[in-house]
Amino acid sequence: MKITKHVFPLFFVLLYIIFFGRTIFPEVSLKPRWVKRIETSIVSVSPEGNFDHAKPFKFSDWFGYFLSNGNILFSEKTLYGVAVDAHGFINYSSVNNNLLVRYPNGLINGTIPLAGYPLFQGGKRFVLSADENNLTQINMQGQISRQFTFNSLITGISVEDGFIFIGTLNEGAVLINEKGEKIYTFNPDVSKVNIIYGVSVSRNDRSLLVVSGIEPQILTLLSRRGNTYRTDYSLKLGTALRHHVICGFSTDGKTAFIERKNSVVLLDISSRNMVTLPLNGVLQNCVQDNSRGLFYTVAQKERESLFSSFTKEGKAVFSFILPGENPFFKVDNSSLYIGAENRLIRLDVVEL
Amino acid sequence: MMKHLVILLLFLVPGLLFSFQWPLKNPVLIVTFAEDIDHSFSEGVDLASSQKTVHPISQGEVVFYHKEKNRQNDIPAPLGNLIVLQHRRGLYSFYAHLENINVDDTNFLVTENTSLGSIGTSGISRGQSLFFALLDGEFDQFVNPLLSLPPIQDTERPEIGSLFLSTPHSREKVVKGKTVTSGTYTAAVEIRDFSNNVTFYCPLAPYSIDLYVNGELKKSIKFEFLTLKAGRRVLQNTLLSFSDLYKGPWLFSAGSLDIPPGDTRIELSVKDFEGNETIKIFRIKSVE
Numbered sequence: 001m002k003i004t005k006h007v008f009p010l011f012f013v014l015l016y017i018i019f020f021g022r023t024i025f026p027e028v029s030l031k032p033r034w035v036k037r038i039e040t041s042i043v044s045v046s047p048e049g050n051f052d053h054a055k056p057f058k059f060s061d062w063f064g065y066f067l068s069n070g071n072i073l074f075s076e077k078t079l080y081g082v083a084v085d086a087h088g089f090i091n092y093s094s095v096n097n098n099l100l101v102r103y104p105n106g107l108i109n110g111t112i113p114l115a116g117y118p119l120f121q122g123g124k125r126f127v128l129s130a131d132e133n134n135l136t137q138i139n140m141q142g143q144i145s146r147q148f149t150f151n152s153l154i155t156g157i158s159v160e161d162g163f164i165f166i167g168t169l170n171e172g173a174v175l176i177n178e179k180g181e182k183i184y185t186f187n188p189d190v191s192k193v194n195i196i197y198g199v200s201v202s203r204n205d206r207s208l209l210v211v212s213g214i215e216p217q218i219l220t221l222l223s224r225r226g227n228t229y230r231t232d233y234s235l236k237l238g239t240a241l242r243h244h245v246i247c248g249f250s251t252d253g254k255t256a257f258i259e260r261k262n263s264v265v266l267l268d269i270s271s272r273n274m275v276t277l278p279l280n281g282v283l284q285n286c287v288q289d290n291s292r293g294l295f296y297t298v299a300q301k302e303r304e305s306l307f308s309s310f311t312k313e314g315k316a317v318f319s320f321i322l323p324g325e326n327p328f329f330k331v332d333n334s335s336l337y338i339g340a341e342n343r344l345i346r347l348d349v350v351e352l
Numbered sequence: 353m354m355k356h357l358v359i360l361l362l363f364l365v366p367g368l369l370f371s372f373q374w375p376l377k378n379p380v381l382i383v384t385f386a387e388d389i390d391h392s393f394s395e396g397v398d399l400a401s402s403q404k405t406v407h408p409i410s411q412g413e414v415v416f417y418h419k420e421k422n423r424q425n426d427i428p429a430p431l432g433n434l435i436v437l438q439h440r441r442g443l444y445s446f447y448a449h450l451e452n453i454n455v456d457d458t459n460f461l462v463t464e465n466t467s468l469g470s471i472g473t474s475g476i477s478r479g480q481s482l483f484f485a486l487l488d489g490e491f492d493q494f495v496n497p498l499l500s501l502p503p504i505q506d507t508e509r510p511e512i513g514s515l516f517l518s519t520p521h522s523r524e525k526v527v528k529g530k531t532v533t534s535g536t537y538t539a540a541v542e543i544r545d546f547s548n549n550v551t552f553y554c555p556l557a558p559y560s561i562d563l564y565v566n567g568e569l570k571k572s573i574k575f576e577f578l579t580l581k582a583g584r585r586v587l588q589n590t591l592l593s594f595s596d597l598y599k600g601p602w603l604f605s606a607g608s609l610d611i612p613p614g615d616t617r618i619e620l621s622v623k624d625f626e627g628n629e630t631i632k633i634f635r636i637k638s639v640e
Contacts, residue, residue: 058424081428095476097390115390115476117428130430130476131395133585151492151580152444153436155416157427169416169436169444170489193415193438214415242457243417244426261457284423300423326424 028292028317030336033346034070038062038339043106044073051104056084059328059339063089065104066344068335074104083118085125087140090118099127101142110142122159135166137180146180156199156244163205167196173210175201175229184229186222188212198245202253207232207269209247209256214240219247219258221269233272237265250288250295255312257295259283264297266312275314280306289331292349296336298329305340372409372500373464375447375484376401376471380550381504382481384625385496386575386587387557388598393578393585395494396446396485398478404470406482409445409501412437414460417453420474431483432475435468442489449477493579493588498559498625506547510558510622512632513542513602517609526618526634534613534638539563539606540599545624555602556624563606564619571607573597613640 042064054065054073063082064075080094088103090112099112112118114136116127127136132153137146148166156167162178172187173196188194191213198211208222208229217240222229239261246259256267264286266275281301288295294317299306305327308319328339334349376399383389383398416436418429431448435455438444451472455462462468471482486495498504515526517537524532541563544555563571577588584593592605599605606620618634 083428094473095478115430117430117476119428128428128430129392130390131392132429132431133395134392147583149580149583149585152487152489153416153446154427170487170492195416197416239457242414242460243419244422246423246425282423285425326421328424 027351028349029352030318030320030347031350033335033348035346036066036070036072036344038064038072038075038342038344040075041077042072042075044071051086054086054104055330055332055337056086056089056104057328057330057337057339057344058082058084059326059344060324060341062339062342063091066337068332068346070346072344074106076106081117083120083125085120085123089120092118099142101138101140109140112138112142112144114144119157121157122161124159124162124164126157128154135164137164148174148176148180150174155196158200158248160201160203161205163201165199165201165208167199167210167212169195172196173199173208173212175205175208177205183227184208186210186212186220186229188218188220191216191218197241197243198247198258200248200256202249206253207249207256209249209258211237211241211245211247211258214242217241219267221256221267233267235267235274246283246286248286251290252288255288255295257286259286264295266295266314268312275312277308277310277314279308284327285329287329287331289334289349291334294349296329296331298327300325300327307336307338372502373407374501375399375406375409375445375468376482377403377405379504381547381556382550382554383478384545384556384559384575385494385498386578388594388601391594391598393587393594395578395585396483397497399471399482399484400480401471401482404451406447406450406468406471407464408437408447408462408466408468409464410439411461411463412439412445414455414462415444417455419453429474430476432477433469433472434475437462444487444489446483446485446487448483448485449474449481488577491577491579493577496559496576496625499576503626504547504549506549506624506626507628508546508548508624509628509630510543510545510624512620512622512630513544515542515618515620515634516540516599516603517611517636518599526636528635529637531637531639532611534611534640537609537611539609539618540603541606541620542602543604543622544602545622547624558604558622559625560621560623561604561606562621564617564621565609566617567619570609573604573606611636611638613638 065073082091101110114127116129119126125138135148153169158165164176167173175184177183192215196212200209210220216236219235221233223232258265264277279299281299285298295310297308309317322340324341330337336347338345380400387394415438420432433450433453434448450469452469486497545558561573579588616636623629
């Protein structure tokens with residue numbers, strides 16, 4: 001019964017890979033492992049209800065938790081937006097004065113009496129205020145632990161190892177340590193405007209990445225020197241992006257990636273070599289598979305999502321398209337977990 | 353005082369030079385500057401209109417925008433579809449909760465006639481309206497947009513309700529003929545402003561509150577600039593934070609008052625932005 005139920009979705013994925021997949025890197029291929037349709041709310045009970053190894057997902061109008069074997073432990077329709085991590089979620093409506101913090105199994109954990117939208121990132125939880133000037137850090141139960149108020153708009157947030165790096169419209173980019181102290185402020189001053197468009201802090205706060213200004217838009221790479229940070233490298237970027245720019249560091253910390261219009265730039269931090277990965281659409285996500293050293297880009301064009309893989313040198317490995325907006329993409333030990341439209345899929349990257 | 357005057361002039365003069373226009377035709381003010389919105393200051397104004405198209409207040413350049421349904425790797429967008437324009441170095445205008453956005457990375461130069469989008473309900477919005485704010489990046493403060501925009505035809509005067517005198521342990525409403533004990537109190541007054549171009553019940557915060565005790569000016573609060581001091585958003589001329597100023601719904605703190613034994617005359621003058629003024633006098637008898 002189960003096999004029959006999954007024949008069509010598996011066939012669908014295989015067709016896409018056969019007709020739209022481009023295998024250029026012959027040593028690697030994708031092996032479909034399972035496909036799950038996410039169409040109804042699911043609340044699993046024990047033993048599947050053990051959420052220890054559960055992975056959160058969100059795509060299209062759905063979010064929830066799954067196991068690597070394909071068991072869906074929990075799924076629920078997104079109200080307006082959802083913040084979800086391994087320890088729970090907040091499924092919120094567009095106008096709210098009270099956010100409900102819930103466990104992965106859906107039970108209520110606490111409430112947050114704040115007007116704003118939640119953001120879960122890097123193992124920390126926050127609420128961005130209605131005016132987008134204030135970031136409130138909350139604990140797992142939703143109790144307020146810290147508040148960071150800025151004079152103007154918060155334009156980017158990066159959280160890693162307890163460090164919070166915040167980009168703003170008019171106050172530069174501010175690095176906050178685990179104690180909640182502002183330890184460094186980056187103030188750009190060479191462009192026509194000094195707005196921060198993208199920020200990223202690397203693991204163990206060794207490096208910072210900032211995309212700032214327009215005419216020119218500048219990428220700045222900073223590294224920690226004692227108690228402060230020094231500019232290691234700065235580069236004028238091409239056509240300025242005037243919205244939040246996705247940027248970050250690879251999991252091994254050796255490469256930085258920066259969103260550009262119709263491309264993603266990979267910057268080797270030690271050699272400063274740059275590689276441009278072509279992008280057909282708007283970047284949604286860029287991640288590195290540390291086990292194989294591959295980079296994955298996820299782009300959206302109209303109502304389709306394009307998944308592509310590249311080597312660090314920029315050689316295309318494979319790419320395929322799936323229907324659906326706001327896709328989900330996660331890489332874990334050479335397994336790709338993909339969510340698009342109403343399907344959650346696992347594909348394994350295997351050597352031929 | 354001189355500094356405030358210079359800042360005020362800096363906004364009035366460019367306002368005239370740039371001939372700022374309303375971002376909406378036939379604007380109706382439904383939330384005014386520094387009003388209580390979810391227990392924090394409104395950093396701009398909320399406007400409704402029968403006309404849906406949003407225009408820039410003057411020519412400028414799109415320097416930032418974001419969309420309501422952001423990408424998974426973007427931060428959330430409580431302001432919904434948002435456009436930020438720069439008009440001259442450091443002067444930014446914000447247009448939030450738009451239904452749609454008509455500008456992008458390649459279409460970023462705007463004039464007064466450019467359609468930025470339509471008013472909408474995106475993000476945390478209270479009905480179909482436009483949140484509009486002005487940020488002076490040079491002085492790091494939000495500016496009351498009404499300082500730079502053409503006047504609204506409004507002849508309604510603000511309403512002054514009850515006056516309350518509080519100690520850490522009690523709160524008393526000032527009633528004619530009632531005697532209070534002399535001492536130091538915190539005064540709070542009920543104020544609501546109304547605009548005669550709004551047909552529904554829509555109280556607004558005032559533009560200024562002046563409190564006189566026996567003819568002497570004791571407190572003057574002006575809703576002109578919001579800035580950040582020690583991590584708290586405050587009204588620039590008084591350094592009052594939200595919790596310092598708002599003591600309840602439409603209940604504004606008028607500061608500390610020394611009531612000596614005998615008769616005390618408290619005069620409150622409240623103005624809206626169009627200069628409509630209401631004066632109310634409270635007489636207090638006090639004993640030791």
